[in-house]
Amino acid sequence: xxxxxxxxxxxxxxxxxxxxxxxxxxxxxxxxxxxxxxxxxxxxxxxxxxxxxxxxxxxxxxxxxxxxxxxxxxxxxxxxxxxxxxxxxxxxxxxxxxxxxxxxxxxxxxxx
Amino acid sequence: xxxxxxxxxxxxxxxxxxxxxxxxxxxxxxxxxxxxxxxxxxxxxxxxxxxxxxxxxxxxxxxxxxxxxxxxxxxxxxxxxxxxxxxxxxxxxxxxxxxxxxxxxxxxxxxxxxxxxxxxxxxxxxxxxxxxxxxxxxxxxxxxxxxxxxxxxxxxxxxxxxxxxxxxxxxxxxxxxxxxxxxxxxxxxxxxxxxxxxxxxxxxxxxxxxxxxxxxxxxxxxxxxxxxxxxxxxxxxxxxxxxxxxxxxxxxxxxxxxxxxxxxxxxxxxxxxxxxxxxxxxxxxxxxxxxxxxxxxxxxxxxxxxxxxxxxxxxxxxxxxxxxxxxxxxxxxxxxxxxxxxxxxxxxxxxxxxxxxxxxxxxxxxxxxxxxxxxxxxxxxxxxxxxxxxxxxxxxxxxxxxxxxxxxxxxxxxxxxxxxxxxxxxxxxxxxxxxxxxxxxxxxxxxxxxxxxxxxxxxxxxxxxxxxxxxxxxxxxxxxxxxxxxxxxxxxxxxxxxxxxxxxxxxxxxxxxxxxx
Numbered sequence: 001x002x003x004x005x006x007x008x009x010x011x012x013x014x015x016x017x018x019x020x021x022x023x024x025x026x027x028x029x030x031x032x033x034x035x036x037x038x039x040x041x042x043x044x045x046x047x048x049x050x051x052x053x054x055x056x057x058x059x060x061x062x063x064x065x066x067x068x069x070x071x072x073x074x075x076x077x078x079x080x081x082x083x084x085x086x087x088x089x090x091x092x093x094x095x096x097x098x099x100x101x102x103x104x105x106x107x108x109x110x111x112x
Numbered sequence: 113x114x115x116x117x118x119x120x121x122x123x124x125x126x127x128x129x130x131x132x133x134x135x136x137x138x139x140x141x142x143x144x145x146x147x148x149x150x151x152x153x154x155x156x157x158x159x160x161x162x163x164x165x166x167x168x169x170x171x172x173x174x175x176x177x178x179x180x181x182x183x184x185x186x187x188x189x190x191x192x193x194x195x196x197x198x199x200x201x202x203x204x205x206x207x208x209x210x211x212x213x214x215x216x217x218x219x220x221x222x223x224x225x226x227x228x229x230x231x232x233x234x235x236x237x238x239x240x241x242x243x244x245x246x247x248x249x250x251x252x253x254x255x256x257x258x259x260x261x262x263x264x265x266x267x268x269x270x271x272x273x274x275x276x277x278x279x280x281x282x283x284x285x286x287x288x289x290x291x292x293x294x295x296x297x298x299x300x301x302x303x304x305x306x307x308x309x310x311x312x313x314x315x316x317x318x319x320x321x322x323x324x325x326x327x328x329x330x331x332x333x334x335x336x337x338x339x340x341x342x343x344x345x346x347x348x349x350x351x352x353x354x355x356x357x358x359x360x361x362x363x364x365x366x367x368x369x370x371x372x373x374x375x376x377x378x379x380x381x382x383x384x385x386x387x388x389x390x391x392x393x394x395x396x397x398x399x400x401x402x403x404x405x406x407x408x409x410x411x412x413x414x415x416x417x418x419x420x421x422x423x424x425x426x427x428x429x430x431x432x433x434x435x436x437x438x439x440x441x442x443x444x445x446x447x448x449x450x451x452x453x454x455x456x457x458x459x460x461x462x463x464x465x466x467x468x469x470x471x472x473x474x475x476x477x478x479x480x481x482x483x484x485x486x487x488x489x490x491x492x493x494x495x496x497x498x499x500x501x502x503x504x505x506x507x508x509x510x511x512x513x514x515x516x517x518x519x520x521x522x523x524x525x526x527x528x529x530x531x532x533x534x535x536x537x538x539x540x541x542x543x544x545x546x547x548x549x550x551x552x553x554x555x556x557x558x559x560x561x562x563x564x565x566x567x568x569x570x571x572x573x574x575x576x577x578x579x580x581x582x583x584x585x586x587x588x589x590x591x592x593x594x595x596x597x598x599x600x601x602x603x604x605x606x607x608x609x610x611x612x613x614x615x616x617x618x619x620x621x622x623x624x625x626x627x628x629x
Contacts, residue, residue: 044408045467047477048514051406090499 001096001109002070007035007089008081013059017096020063021081023072026112028063039087058089064099066109164329171563174351187282190291194437195355199296202432209425210238210310217418217480218314220411221473221526225616226318227410228625233313233322237329241306244333248272249305250298252338254346256368264366266339267346274298284349285435288563292435300432301341308337308381314526315389318399318407319613322621324604328596332388336592337380340417340585344380350564357560364584371556371574372581375444376433378540379585386533387586387592395597396606398523400613409506412472419476423452426483430490441553444490445500448483451490454502455482462510462585472603474510481509481531485539494552501542509535537582544578545571 008016013030020028034055041054063093065073074091082088148197177183204367215234219227220271241249251271257263258270263283271277283297309329347353347364356363367379400409409415430448434441459478486498493501513530524530547553548569556567556574600606607613612620619625 046408047471047473048518049407051408053406101521 001064001066002112003062003064003096004070004077004093005092006072006077006081007033007058008061008077009083009088010057010059011103012083013061015080016061016077018075019076023069023076025063025065025069025073028061031060033060036040037087037090037104045049056087063110064096066112080087099106127611143473168431174289174356174517175562184281187291188280190289191282191293193292195290195292195435196296198437198441199292199300199432199435202428203296203300203303205425206300206307207238207425209422209429210303210307211235213418213421213425214307214310215418216414217422217476218317218526220414220416220418221409222317223407223411223616223617224626227618228622228624229617230313230317231626232622233320233325234310236322236326237310237313238306240326240330241333242302242328243307245302245305246274246298249333249338250274250277250301251335251434253301253305254297254342260361263361264343264364266342267330273551281451283435284351286350286440286557287436288350290436291330297435304377304381304429305333305337305341305383308385309333310376311381311385311528311532312389312392314528315393315524315527315607316396318608318617318625319396321604321606321608322617324600324606327604328600328606330418331596331600332593333596335596336388336589337384340384340588341380343584344372344374344581347559350559351562352564353559361494367577367581367584370577370580372577373574374473374540374541374581375491375543375571376430376487378484378536378543379581382484382532382536383540383582383585384589386529386531386536387590390522390533391590391593392464392597393522393524393529395594395601399525400610402523403521409473412476416476419479423479423483425459426451426452426487430487434491440491443494446495447486447490447493448575450495451486451498451502452482454499455479455506456502457487458506459510462507466510466514477509477513477527477531478506481535484532484535485542487536487558488540492554494554497546497552501539501546503540505535505538506535508538540578540582541575543575547574 010032017028019050036054036056037056039056041052041056044051044053061077063073071095074093077091097109099111100107118272133596146296172186174186182312187191204496211234215231218234219230222230248269251269253269254268255269257266257273259268277294277298279293279295281294283294284293285292310334312329312332313325343365344367345365345366345495348356353363362369367374372379401407425447431445434444456475456479459474459481462478463470465472480506482502485501486493489501509531512534513527517524517527517530522529545551547556548571549555550569554570556569558565558567598607608620609618
């Protein structure tokens with residue numbers, strides 16, 4: 001199993017979610033985060049006080065998928081979340097040791 | 113037949129108008145009967161005759177009445193319900209300027225972790241200040257000091273705890289033979305006395321302890337505010353001032369006697385609080401992380417709500433300072449409206465020119481700067497003059513809160529100095545120019561005679577009076593504030609520890625979080 005962490009631009013969330021749903025992904029966890037990469041922040045000015053915000057709002061999606069599904073998930077996320085501009089985000093893939101559905105106690109791919 | 117009815121109607125209208133302006137029953141009755149006879153005789157003569165103006169009721173020279181009980185009886189008949197209503201409504205509007213307007217305006221500008229501390233400081237200054245006003249503040253500001261040498265500078269304690277003030281006693285207005293209930297005057301002035309110290313917290317935001325601050329405010333009101341209010345606004349009223357006006361000791365405040373014009377508190381409120389704020393922020397020092405860490409406003413939405421409520425409430429502040437509901441109040445009202453609008457536009461343009469984008473904070477700050485500047489001028493300038501005032505004050509305050517503050521690097525957190533002090537000084541000086549009738553101003557009233565007349569406007573004389581009022585305020589407030597900050601700090605400590613400041617005053621001083629979600 002693979003654990004996929006994707007940092008994407010916030011307005012892309014709905015598109016990505018729909019596309020992943022079409023693939024058969026059953027669920028995901030979404031959180032609002034801040035961060036930066038090559039995309040520089042903006043300067044905000046409050047009555048003469050200038051602040052350069054290098055933390056930009058992003059969305060983090062975390063999902064656990066089976067090894068077979070993982071490549072297609074990566075591809076889908078890359079295509080739907082991309083806007084061909086700096087700041088589109090990154091996807092990280094981690095090997096997942098185990099997963100369990102709390103309600104039933106199932107483990108392995110059936111828990112996903 | 114029709115003309116007789118018309119003329120009788122005109123006579124009745126004239127008579128009722130007279131009864132409205134002076135409730136003095138006898139004069140009204142005389143006026144009514146003379147108007148009626150005028151109408152009748154006019155109706156019986158040729159149809160084209162123009163009706164004569166009803167004879168004006170003679171003014172009562174109260175100063176000549178030596179029996180104080182009789183004087184009081186006359187004054188009681190000179191109160192009218194329209195003026196009283198307007199004063200009570202204005203008082204409510206000015207209270208709203210403190211809570212929630214000022215509280216939200218300031219609160220939105222600080223970081224989340226300090227929101228409650230700002231709200232609490234404003235709310236409690238209002239509450240504590242009200243009690244101080246009733247206990248001895250009104251007396252120190254608006255009574256006569258029995259020690260002659262002190263009389264122009266501060267009042268006495270003859271009205272402490274409002275002794276002698278009842279629902280029948282009166283306060284003078286700016287018109288001969290027109291009075292308002294003294295309680296209405298007490299409570300109206302109270303709202304000014306409590307908002308002024310509340311303004312100061314803006315300079316000290318994020319880094320001051322609560323109870324020591326409250327103690328500072330009580331001392332500040334006592335030694336700074338009450339004397340300045342007395343010097344600028346105390347006088348014996350138009351019916352009595354003339355008896356001492358030309359003597360060596362006119363019965364008025366030191367700056368009032370010099371002819372300084374401050375309609376609603378440019379010096380008493382704004383310059384006063386503004387300089388106390390500057391001195392405070394210099395004394396306390398910069399916030400931890402100033403210049404390095406992000407200290408962006410946590411809710412400009414709240415700030416806009418606060419600024420909007422300030423604008424609405426300020427009509428009570430300025431137009432209520434007319435003390436009567438008449439054309440003078442309407443003039444102050446319209447000036448307050450248009451100066452503010454002009455200043456908001458002007459600041460938005462400054463933002464556009466300087467930064468390429470007009471900001472909400474800029475528009476709100478511009479509006480407040482306009483309100484501050486028009487405060488001393490509101491009853492004296494004309495509407496076009498007020499618009500010019502608004503257009504000019506924004507670039508000036510903009511310069512102070514950006515260039516000047518960044519050059520000297522003082523941490524006036526919420527720009528109390530840059531907006532209130534600078535805007536107030538500008539407004540006070542411009543009042544001396546805009547009162548000129550040639551510029552649409554209301555002109556100078558001559559209270560050295562009975563009934564009051566008009567004085568010729570002399571630019572140099574007026575400007576000297578205005579400058580004197582500004583300087584006295586700056587020096588007295590600046591020096592005494594410094595002494596008080598020093599004293600309270602040495603005994604109780606004003607600034608929280610660095611850890612407490614980092615954690616946030618809401619938790620360390622008040623044990624609460626503003627938002628739990």
